[in-house]
Amino acid sequence: MTLEELQERMLVEIPAMPRRLTDGARYVLDNPDDVVIFSMRDLAGRAGVSPATLVRLSRHLGFANWSDIRMIHAAHLRTMPAAYARKASAVLAREGESELLAEAFKSHLANLEHTASVNSAESFHEAAERLARANRVYISAFMSCRGPGHTFAYLCRMLRDNVFLLGSEATSLVTELSTLRSDDVVLSINFQPYSREINHIADTVKRSGAGLICLSDSRGTPLTPHADTVLLFSPESPSFFPSITAANALVESLVVALLAHLGDTASERIARIEHELYASGTYNHLNG
Template structure:
């Protein structure tokens, strides 16, 4: 483990106990390590939404004499490691205003998908798929704008295995759903900053039940991180006024494909049965492709 990896893990482990402003600064450093080298402390503070003095206090809280000493850890890693592709690509997109908003949006989405591919090791995807495939019950925690990727994952997984539910769905209660969790269950949580208030309820439900959590987020420093069995990342960067969930959709579709590989024959048989029922019920158009 490099010095930067050790520092990052330390910040993640302490972030819930830090004062809010220090936590905001730490979260930015965790998710944008190259910026510590490329930008001034004032610019980093501006982007993190804190005062420059907050970053100095954060450095001292982490047992560095000052900001420059903390920055030296990032500089050493920067010289020996690859640049963060998504951060650089999206910045380039934001500077190119000549090709129109649609082209900018598509470029940002390409960068987000590339970031998700580079940031999630095959072993992490496999571990997440195995956990979600074989849990007694599978729950999906996705709120507000993350509801879209959550619904996609729920729909796909219902075709692969039984006992898949979206937490807090219509006709249900999040509190009641979380009260049903056991250590034999698994939860996929999807979220990005600013986090929905339900994230704290999910964290408590995971903590008290012992259910396995797969966290899919824009950061390794979410309130759910201390409880996560496996963590996956996506980028919510966008040139639009609102964050993008396109790479979250990409990751959940990849997870579903990995779960199919994990479940194999039982999942394929279930898919075939459901498909036949959809045609028989009239849910699918009667015209079918030749096999």
């Protein structure tokens, strides 16, 4: 079995797994290098599960023991030209405000480096192509992801028509998605803990046949089995709340890919909008 086949099996099995097995499976999916580098005990600690959970995960997937999964990852790693960029090392001990601020910026940089390393140019191209062809684009971004969702909506509307941010109107999500069709695309931004809307999005996308682009912290979410493209970002933070720095960078990078895909048509649209913004007084002309 190849690593790709193993990952596909895990994605299929995750929705029906017990919670602890799901935690282990998601970590294995998102950190394939760690499976080779660390012992089962150390890997379990990083995943927040017990070593016995990884053994149960192996057997749930049809293997005799954990070493079978590790061998598949090792065989894949030997075929790669270079290992994936490592995540940031453990955060420094907090000793004061200046140290905490430095730690926060180190975490932001590490998240950006990780996000850049795990998403291929081909994935951006596939997502941009799907967005360009869509009849309508719906953006699903709730709670902490609302900021990146607003950013994508604002920038995407500079490039094309029929872009809608779900939850903006005085209607229910069910009503907003009731006319979703196979020629539409939903762009979802989410990370753990996932908002309750994610299950309705998954059901509606599956039923309608609409496209789905998933920006997430994991390949093992309720949405990713239905996604055309998955782009990953890391929300790690030394603070009490997750960081959306990498999510914002991912959104802006996806808009760049969409602009490149649309070409002169989008450039001309941006020029017209910019002209109107100045003509209306929304932007100020500064002279001298």
